Amino acid sequence: LCMTTADMAKVTGKGIALVSAVCVDLSLFYAAGLVATRSVFGHFARLWLHAALRCSALSAVTLLTLGDLNPLLIRVIASHSLLPAVFETGTKALYREETECGPSADARCWLVCAAASLVGALFWEISVPDAEDAAAGKEKKQKARVLFLRVLALYKPEYLLLLGGLLMLTLAVLCEMFIPFYTGRVIDILGTQYRPNEFVSALLFMGLYSLGSSFSAGCRGGFLMCAISAFTCRIKVQLFGALTRQEIGFFETTKTGEITSRLSKDTTLMRRAVCLNVNVLLRTFIKTLGMISLMMNLSWKLTFLVLMEVPITSLIQNIYDTHYQRLSLAVHDSMALANEVVNEVVSSIHVLRSFNTEKHEARRYDDRLMDTHILKMRQNPVRAVYLLARRLTGLGMQVVMMYYGRLFIRSGQMTTGNLVSFILYQSDLGDNIRTLTYIFGDMLNSVGAAGKVFEYLDRKAQVSMEGKLKPDQLTGNVVFRNLSFAYPTYPDKTVLQDFSLELKSGQMTALVGTSGKGKSTCVSLLQRFYEQQDGEILLDNEPLKSYDHRFLHKKIALVSQEPVLFSGSIRDNIAYGLAECSLDEIQEAARKANAHDFIMKLEKGYDAEVGEGGGQLSKSQRQQIAIARALVRQPQVLILDEITSSLDMTSENKALASCPNQTLLVIAHKLRTIQRADQIVVIDGGRVQERGTHQELMELKGSYYRLREELFEEENPAQ
Template identity: 75%
Template structure:
């Protein structure tokens, strides 16, 4: 431990000595270069500047390598920029002003050295941020490349709206062109008023200002209207595409993905992806065209001031890059927190009866409040980052304006500009400065905004693990079902097998009852027969063909299930009975309702089959919902009918009528999960499931005579 500490202290001392040596050598060379006699002629002066800068660069690099060994790319950049920056600054001053710069021989060398050091650090950091060399840089580059791919894919999805986008671009260009000339004519008006007043020229300038203002306003309005229409159409199209993809996913997907996240992607991310990308393209094009036009007009007014203004661009880019990095990370965290909050709210609303019965209102309110506090904390951090960014950006712009006014005064005094030209230039400069900052922001934000698109495309592109791509639709189906050596565990808990080497055959015209303790695999058999999941081993055959070979729509018409707790959807009774069927006559609906013993109570309602059932069937009793669910299954005329304890909510009269109706289908394969003895006794085959396997099989009397597990189960039920 002591040896490691000593080695660490030695490294720190070694680096400190190397740093002090480099500073001393650099200051010595910097002072020496300033004390040299200035040569005559501009060319000789510039040559001396660049020779001295090169000597400093070589000397600093050599000292750093001797003191530190291998040096990092960032340090190489700092040395290069630090050595060359004074020469660049002096060269610019000589070319632009034909005079000695503020860091000339007569200036304080220490102040100039500190200024160049600070500027070189900023430039090197900008270089490192935009063009890094590390492994993290490679990962960042790959991420940006992925963002660009997503962005191009979003643009391709806009293809049906290209005419609207084209119209928006045309009006955008017109708005920008008109807007660019307003400051120019403002300067003309000032020059006319400041010089010899000419009424015709004054009226002409005012007329053109008015026309360009009107043209800019009309074009901007048309542009906004067209682009908003394109965004609305795009968002609707993507939501439908995403929803269609979600409904095709296997049941296991919805068990692993929370409802709040799915609704967040549907409601928030699709809107964000449409609005942000399209509006950013609008702002990017408008700003780019306007900036290029304004720079050309500014070059006309004063090319020297224009070059000075453009020096702000690297600093703006550095600030923007740092801001984008932090803001994107906080935005992703914000999206995740909002999804959790939506999930908490939707859980409570959908399960309000359970919340109320367990007196958990305060607990749920506190849980939702905690989610909102997390969002608020992230929002506060976002706002802080944005406030610091805006302050830095505005201070940079203010500094550039002060510098521009100083040199503008010099140019007016030397006769290179008029007062009106300077006013026009100032108006252009304020816009160009904002535009350059906007360009830097939009390019980053446009790539960041497709983070929402990434999740949307992830769901759209996802292939369901239970594929619905079968195409078998035989004209005649007998309904023979064979479970062959099934082994299955739920995707959410793959290490806990539910069925193991499970084999069973269901024959047409016969009723099979599955019995056994809860959690032994009865409902799992139904889920696998409905193709909600795929078994890990084994297969299920229908008329000798694997279930996956059948057409999805055909299979779920021929294999129907009625659950113990049926789910009804908002709409009429007719809509719920014909749910999923395109063409179904009223006679077929009524016949199915009669078999389910539902026709009588439906006819007593004011609107009959057009009666609204309410959300989740809340306007009906549990018995009525059960009978409508039975009618929904029977109207399909299924060959395989699965009943999961459906008689638990029916009275004896309804139960007898339903059983008689089911007995009328002699060729139908009937699978029943039941706990009532009177239902089980009528089965042609009783299968006792235990430990994920078929433990006993036979008729009621055969199993009772065996006096095995089934016998004990029946005796226990009688005792209860």
């Protein structure tokens, strides 16, 4: 109803072009039969002249009616015009026979040629598209090929297992191919004059080939499963290692659910790209070639007829892959979002319970699952239509094959046993062709998952860890020089701007200021969690990035406000990250952190379990363990970020007194802690506003003086 006049004209023009082309082609097709008896040319010359005439006439009609010939029309016209000549010439040259589409051509031959040319052209259009689509398809295939080769290279340690599996696969396929052949032999022996020796011999060979096929298939599965298991473990470890080397900003911008999905789901899909898919591909390909050769010996005519199913099946599979893979990617992303909700809830269960948001989070999880469910429901109709089309194609080919098989038996071209063997081969061949067309789509999907894994494996952290400097002596003098920094999640919001500060060796520096002004950012940059946009941080007059990563984080230790403990014993948590750490060193660090006494009161002492996240210890005990974990490294620079809020005065004094020679950087909101600092630095607006001792800053009566009641917990701070 909404079609314009121009649209109606286009439709009318296409209709006229189609009717004209059909009329002209049918006239020429039937004229060929009349001319054949009076032709002065030879049989083959007449065939090809007639094909050229039909091609020229159809091209001329199309140009006159439509005014243009696009590549798809050219392929349809060429294949439709040349197909009878090609088929007749090939049959005559190879088998010295004439086809029914020779001189006595009729409407059935014309319809078969038209249908075959249309299917072939459509298959070409989808498999090898033109112009921009062709370029995009070529780029996609090239990318898939590169990814596949990379996955194959990762299987190098399992090459012997893969070669063993390939050998067993070949033996299994060869044995399996001959079973239908001897089945037909048995039927022929039973259907004609019974010969006991031949019958027993055929049964014996059937049994031997069946046994060989079963044994080889079992060995093949064992070899490949071992290779798959080893590969999966190794690729997961590599991916996990690559993830742990990324900068902190990566984890702030990447969802946890996406990361866990790559580790659990995509690595599993990767293993299918080689071991499973290549196994199926090679087995099916070898078996298909063998069956086609045996079928050609039984009846070449029926074989060519059966092979007409290939372009139709490939066309159906290609259309299905295009739509189904797009939906599969959407399902994977949706599942990653659902996993993200679970991770957030589990890691924040205390907040969830405190704010009574159980129902809200359940609804949020249900919404994510419903999104996944909707996408999967969209997949089901696509798969249902695909299965229906595939089943109809197979059944239609079986009906046609049975019809012509009966004709060949009546004419003496085949025996009943040969037809039974052919039917058995055809049944397997149809499945193999469908498997081949399916496996390419599945390999593309598997390689796509590999691309996501390689994206993380190839990613280089924005904070470099390639430094090599490991000096024997380190004084711990730290200089922040003209720093400018913005977090990766908020690149337009500058946190530090032209920031300069010196932390002198052996002195305690306290950072003060209201929340969000840059104190914790200084700590993060000193720990190299992020890379500043401008300026540099020097440690003993050398840039931080020039130091060896492991060495740097042993010499600069951090104790945060909310320390994280890992499941395991207290001893494991204190010695965390140190390969060789004696119990004496662990106990000495615990004494400095005032943790030794409470640890020894526990039933298992230093072997006592802390629980998940340190849940079996109080907050102050977790803080003391974290301080001991930092001190056992004997750092030259120690950072204490708001730790005094969880410690009593005795533990705090002991922790600060245990660092007489280290450079100490403290962020605290207790006046008793700030007063002990050799240098107090007031940070505001991403810059250093004031610096000096407590007494000097109080006498100055600037920002520190005005903010003392807000900054410190004491109600009546000493002047």
